[in-house]
Amino acid sequence: MTDSKVEIEHQTVLNTSLCGLELTSPLVLLSGCVGFGEEYTRVEGFSNHDVGAVILKGTTLESRFGNPAHRVYETPGGMLNAIGLQNPGVDQVINHILPTLDFNSTRYIANVSGNTVEDYAEVCRRFEQSPIDAIEINISCPNVKAGGMAFGNDPAMSAEVVSACRGATSKPLITKLSPNQTDIAENARLCIEAGTNALSVINTLSGMAIDIHNQKAVLGNNQGGLSGPAIKPMALLKVHQVYQVAKLHKIPIIGQGGLVSSTDAIEFLLAGSTLLGVGTALFYDPLICPKINQGIITYCQEHNVDSLSDLTGRLQLNS
Numbered sequence: 004m005t006d007s008k009v010e011i012e013h014q015t016v017l018n019t020s021l022c023g024l025e026l027t028s029p030l031v032l033l034s035g036c037v038g039f040g041e042e043y044t045r046v047e048g049f050s051n052h053d054v055g056a057v058i059l060k061g062t063t064l065e066s067r068f069g070n071p072a073h074r075v076y077e078t079p080g081g082m083l084n085a086i087g088l089q090n091p092g093v094d095q096v097i098n099h100i101l102p103t104l105d106f107n108s109t110r111y112i113a114n115v116s117g118n119t120v121e122d123y124a125e126v127c128r129r130f131e132q133s134p135i136d137a138i139e140i141n142i143s144c145p146n147v148k149a150g151g152m153a154f155g156n157d158p159a160m161s162a163e164v165v166s167a168c169r170g171a172t173s174k175p176l177i178t179k180l181s182p183n184q185t186d187i188a189e190n191a192r193l194c195i196e197a198g199t200n201a202l203s204v205i206n207t208l209s210g211m212a213i214d215i216h217n218q219k220a221v222l223g224n225n226q227g228g229l230s231g232p233a234i235k236p237m238a239l240l241k242v243h244q245v246y247q248v249a250k251l252h253k254i255p256i257i258g259q260g261g262l263v264s265s266t267d268a269i270e271f272l273l274a275g276s277t278l279l280g281v282g283t284a285l286f287y288d289p290l291i292c293p294k295i296n297q298g299i300i301t302y303c304q305e306h307n308v309d310s311l312s313d314l315t316g317r318l319q320l321n322s
Contacts, residue, residue: 016303022175022200026055030292033282034058034114039100046289053292056110064122066092071223076212081231083210085224088116093126097133106134116141124167137175143206155181162193169198179203191245195252203257205241208234231283235261239274246275246316265298272314
């Protein structure tokens, strides 16, 4: 067998799908980490072709300036961010940004946020006629009609958002679940019943940094979302918990939270992930995705795995 044929056979191990969308890699670039798909293409050697899909920066109905500085703070094993959903608004994204993207070679997924259920539905409705391949719903935003409680921390509110978005678009819906809640599996169940086609698990953990010299919070928003390797143990547990519900309905999970290596990738697959989200790792190494892909291929070769679906949810718990 020639080297090129071996390479092709190994590469096909990475082929997977999401809600009927064929992908050439299980890796998905996460929202907020790559701008609107173009940010890292300026880095020599980087290519969106190394991943299965790119989730674009969070988009709202109207433009938003985001939070005051500081917005990002590095922590041991991760980073805090409080960007505040800075974006030009959905119409600007559809009319001026999407036309610059190459939809022939890369899957692009919109990320939708809102202050009200109606906001979410309207943004989804506007994306309906766009070339976007799917829509991710970020339900970790505050519900201004309910005293600022995040939609994602209340299962009933989460399901209400999903249901409204389901009625506004025929595109595949992916619901991004927050770890900052009591029962993430129950939230997942209600979101599935409301019509989501896939789940992203998990969003960032809430955190804070303090400047001891001026005795103030470092972030302009006082608190932010913690990402990076520090949250991986929590993310694995949440993926495993959600998988117990998702597998009953054949709902795929995009596992994410501190994934920085192929070993991490295999852990997320075993816990129940179908796809693998890469985000903060890009800040450490912008060229990490081909390395993760190759590591997955090597693992599958060593363990005689023909398809990544054979690994999903194969975790064996101790009795």
